[in-house]
Amino acid sequence: MKLVTGDRAIRFIATIFASVILALIVLIVYELLKGSVPSIHKFGLKFLVTSTWDPVSEHFGALPFVFGTIVSSVIALVIALPVSIGIAVFLSELAPRPVRPAVSLMVELLAAIPSIIYGLWGLFVMVPFLQMYVEPALGRYFGFLPLFSGAPIGVGMLAGGIILSIMIIPTIAAVSRDIFNTVPMLYKEAGFALGMTRWEVIEKIVFPHARSGLIGAVMLGFGRALGETMAVTMVIGNAPTIAASLFAPSYTIASVLANEFTEATTKLYLSSLIELALILFVISMLFNAVARLLVIRERTAK
Amino acid sequence: MAKKLVIEHLNAWFGAVQAIRDITIDIEENGVTAVIGPSGCGKTTFVRCLNRIHEVVDNAMVSGRVMLDGVDIYSKTSDPVLVRRRIGMVFQKPNPFPTMSIFENVAAGVKLNGVRRKDRIADTVERSLKSAALWEEVKDKLHKPATTLSGGQQQRLCIARTIAIEPEVVLMDEPASALDPISTARIEELIQQIKERYTIVIVTHNMQQAARVSDYTGFFLLGELIEFDRTSDIFTNPRDKRTEDYITGRFG
Amino acid sequence: MSSLSYLRRRAINGLMLVLSYGSALLGVAMLLLILLYTVGRGAAAINWDFFVRLPRPPGETGGGIANAIVGSFIVVGVASAMAIPVGIMAGIYLSEFGRGRFASVVRYFADVLNGIPSIVAGIVAYAIVVLPMHGFSAFSGGVALAILMLPIITRTSEELLKTVPGTIREAALALGIPQWKVTIFVVLRTALTGIITGVMLAVARVGGETAPLLFTAFNNSFLSLRLDQPISTMTVLIYNYASSPYRDWNEIAWGAAFVLIAIVLIVNVVSKLFTKTKYAL
Numbered sequence: 001m002k003l004v005t006g007d008r009a010i011r012f013i014a015t016i017f018a019s020v021i022l023a024l025i026v027l028i029v030y031e032l033l034k035g036s037v038p039s040i041h042k043f044g045l046k047f048l049v050t051s052t053w054d055p056v057s058e059h060f061g062a063l064p065f066v067f068g069t070i071v072s073s074v075i076a077l078v079i080a081l082p083v084s085i086g087i088a089v090f091l092s093e094l095a096p097r098p099v100r101p102a103v104s105l106m107v108e109l110l111a112a113i114p115s116i117i118y119g120l121w122g123l124f125v126m127v128p129f130l131q132m133y134v135e136p137a138l139g140r141y142f143g144f145l146p147l148f149s150g151a152p153i154g155v156g157m158l159a160g161g162i163i164l165s166i167m168i169i170p171t172i173a174a175v176s177r178d179i180f181n182t183v184p185m186l187y188k189e190a191g192f193a194l195g196m197t198r199w200e201v202i203e204k205i206v207f208p209h210a211r212s213g214l215i216g217a218v219m220l221g222f223g224r225a226l227g228e229t230m231a232v233t234m235v236i237g238n239a240p241t242i243a244a245s246l247f248a249p250s251y252t253i254a255s256v257l258a259n260e261f262t263e264a265t266t267k268l269y270l271s272s273l274i275e276l277a278l279i280l281f282v283i284s285m286l287f288n289a290v291a292r293l294l295v296i297r298e299r300t301a302k
Numbered sequence: 303m304a305k306k307l308v309i310e311h312l313n314a315w316f317g318a319v320q321a322i323r324d325i326t327i328d329i330e331e332n333g334v335t336a337v338i339g340p341s342g343c344g345k346t347t348f349v350r351c352l353n354r355i356h357e358v359v360d361n362a363m364v365s366g367r368v369m370l371d372g373v374d375i376y377s378k379t380s381d382p383v384l385v386r387r388r389i390g391m392v393f394q395k396p397n398p399f400p401t402m403s404i405f406e407n408v409a410a411g412v413k414l415n416g417v418r419r420k421d422r423i424a425d426t427v428e429r430s431l432k433s434a435a436l437w438e439e440v441k442d443k444l445h446k447p448a449t450t451l452s453g454g455q456q457q458r459l460c461i462a463r464t465i466a467i468e469p470e471v472v473l474m475d476e477p478a479s480a481l482d483p484i485s486t487a488r489i490e491e492l493i494q495q496i497k498e499r500y501t502i503v504i505v506t507h508n509m510q511q512a513a514r515v516s517d518y519t520g521f522f523l524l525g526e527l528i529e530f531d532r533t534s535d536i537f538t539n540p541r542d543k544r545t546e547d548y549i550t551g552r553f554g
Numbered sequence: 555m556s557s558l559s560y561l562r563r564r565a566i567n568g569l570m571l572v573l574s575y576g577s578a579l580l581g582v583a584m585l586l587l588i589l590l591y592t593v594g595r596g597a598a599a600i601n602w603d604f605f606v607r608l609p610r611p612p613g614e615t616g617g618g619i620a621n622a623i624v625g626s627f628i629v630v631g632v633a634s635a636m637a638i639p640v641g642i643m644a645g646i647y648l649s650e651f652g653r654g655r656f657a658s659v660v661r662y663f664a665d666v667l668n669g670i671p672s673i674v675a676g677i678v679a680y681a682i683v684v685l686p687m688h689g690f691s692a693f694s695g696g697v698a699l700a701i702l703m704l705p706i707i708t709r710t711s712e713e714l715l716k717t718v719p720g721t722i723r724e725a726a727l728a729l730g731i732p733q734w735k736v737t738i739f740v741v742l743r744t745a746l747t748g749i750i751t752g753v754m755l756a757v758a759r760v761g762g763e764t765a766p767l768l769f770t771a772f773n774n775s776f777l778s779l780r781l782d783q784p785i786s787t788m789t790v791l792i793y794n795y796a797s798s799p800y801r802d803w804n805e806i807a808w809g810a811a812f813v814l815i816a817i818v819l820i821v822n823v824v825s826k827l828f829t830k831t832k833y834a835l
Contacts, residue, residue, distance in 0.1 A: 006732055010734040010737060014651060018660045019660070022663055028701075087581050090575060090578040110581060113588060116789045117814065118588070120808070227673070228671070229764070230789075230793065257676075258673060258768055277677045383730050388730075390729070397721040399725070410726070414740075
């Protein structure tokens with residue numbers, strides 16, 4: 001087929017620009033690897049299991065940050081998952097039709113609020129509230145558990161987990177809602193015809209049908225929590241410790257990058273920070289990549 | 303009368319599925335040729351091969367020859383864009399460009415083919431809308447969105463849009479099937495008015511329509527051309543048993 | 555199922571449905587709680603000077619965040635200038651030409667790129683712009699935000715272009731219009747309103763980013779219009795002022811938060827009312 005010059009040109013330009021996306025991924029990986037070389041060279045795999053972080057003597061280990069990142073995200077997920085599924089069920093199965101767009105919009109707006117605002121609100125409103133009411137109460141009744149031991153200082157792992165959970169609820173809820181909406185009415189009607197209650201239809205027909213997509217939605221939310229920076233930085237306490245208590249301050253990879261990147265004066269210090277970024281990038285990429293596969297498969301299979 | 307289009311051994315596929323087989327047919331200049339047959343018989347695919355629009359669908363393939371004034375539109379040196387300027391098409395459902403005004407819709411073809419002069423474009427738009435018997439209804443709201451028109455008006459707008467580029471052949475793929483009887487009558491009237499200037503090929507599943515508007519009729523069945531003749535002959539004296547069954551309503 | 559008594563099943567049903575309604579209520583309540591608090595506390599800090607004056611040292615009253623407002627627009631403008639054309643063209647590629655394996659790879663990685671931690675974009679911009687230019691700059695901040703913006707614009711454009719019906723493309727092709735003109739003057743034009751709102755959403759989203767700007771655009775107490783110099787932005791200003799021990803500065807942070815949230819929410823509500831775009835995640 002003969003192509004007009006303009007056709008070739010637009011195709012060529014569009015292809016080049018589409019390639020920019022792949023080039024960008026390659027560039028990110030290359031820059032992170034290149035920047036990490038001195039640190040990898042110096043510490044090797046020990047970097048991952050060392051818990052010292054001492055810029056003065058230049059001993060760097062990632063463990064407290066990896067711990068803080070994963071634990072805060074897990075807490076976020078534990079809180080966000082039931083609430084998100086509840087919202088998704090409400091939006092796709094329960095809410096009266098006219099109410100749905102309004103509630104959907106509000107949940108989506110929750111996702112649109114910038115991270116820094118969550119941080120500000122977390123620091124000035126949520127943290128004092130946790131310190132004055134929630135943590136003392138938890139300490140009084142469950143203080144015998146290491147999880148709720150120690151002084152209620154407000155900032156810390158619990159605050160980080162809660163603020164993250166609010167931020168990932170809209171992600172998980174919106175994706176789950178879309179997946180629930182793909183469950184054919186026919187199957188649900190079959191359930192009702194068998195005399196199932198509404199909840200039984202949701203539990204025994206909607207959930208199993210949406211399973212892999214739901215796992216994808218959860219991983220997407222988790223991936224988002226892992227990389228979230230500002231809000232966590234403002235409420236988690238920023239101390240590279242590994243403590244059993246949720247009240248203790250902690251530190252995430254993203255937070256240490258935000259706080260120390262401009263202060264890193266030596267080559268090794270900077271390189272250790274970039275290696276932390278590499279670790280964060282790899283972990284969140286893994287979750288994202290798998291999550292997208294699951295969600296895409298679910299959405300296209302139906 | 304001269305032969306405007308000479309189609310020889312035309313085959314078309316969607317992937318592995320063959321839609322039409324070995325069609326050989328001549329289309330007379332300034333006549334109306336109707337293509338009839340039950341749904342799925344390949345009549346739409348057939349006309350879509352005549353302006354090389356079939357090939358824009360994924361996996362679509364064509365073989366055979368379609369000679370326009372003696373030159374094969376499928377030859378290596380032929381440019382589908384130039385072919386389509388000479389062979390226009392009106393589709394089954396009215397498909398005006400939704401974000402363009404009435405004026406812009408009719409002007410789109412000439413404008414995007416490089417005509418710049420405002421007065422020439424305005425002339426073309428007025429002439430085409432008059433030819434499509436739509437001018438009186440829209441002349442006061444040319445800059446309103448095309449989507450504000452009724453279905454029948456939209457289809458006449460699409461006809462105006464097609465004849466604005468002054469094609470030699472106009473292909474119509476069931477142009478009235480989505481319209482009410484009054485709009486249908488207007489379209490048929492319109493075909494009668496414009497046929498002296500254009501060669502028209504019209505696909506229809508409505509046999510009365512074919513009988514009313516066309517000079518020649520081809521009957522398609524399962525991707526094959528069963529019979530092709532003067533319309534008056536095919537409806538009064540079909541040679542093939544299957545044609546007779548179809549036009550007398552025994553199947554389809 | 556039959557082992558459960560009918561009443562018990564009814565009770566579980568009722569409980570679960572209440573929990574589901576409760577979750578929705580909680581979600582809406584969180585939104586209102588954060589919004590109303592920010593608006594209430596932020597509005598108190600806002601007056602005309604707030605928009606047109608530069609920050610004052612702690613202790614002195616008055617002053618504003620004009621430098622940060624201007625800076626945010628400059629940095630986001632730089633990001634938009636890079637990411638919007640590339641993103642729309644990449645979207646055109648995916649929707650109009652993207653049939654093969656390469657296209658699915660691009661599409662997939664655009665999604666993956668959309669999920670990278672925003673601070674990583676900052677580090678990449680630091681490595682490719684700040685280091686070679688020997689200093690923080692508005693331009694490097696723009697690059698960091700462009701990295702975050704590109705995948706969103708690409709996928710939004712693709713999805714919106716795909717909603718243009720095939721019959722519209724065919725109608726244009728049948729007029730003997732060359733493919734490339736069909737793509738730009740008919741298909742792109744038909745999807746344009748949607749794409750513009752999608753772009754606005756992307757702009758609003760990166761405009762609220764802080765982390766990638768901390769070590770790219772950095773900070774500046776003065777009004778700067780230069781791309782090669784550090785620049786103040788609203789988000790970084792909120793971060794710095796919120797973490798400062800001075801109460802005046804904390805209140806300025808709330809004022810800036812109010813301005814930011816107002817812009818972000820207005821853009822979001824307007825575009826969501828106008829289009830049905832799904833690709834916001």
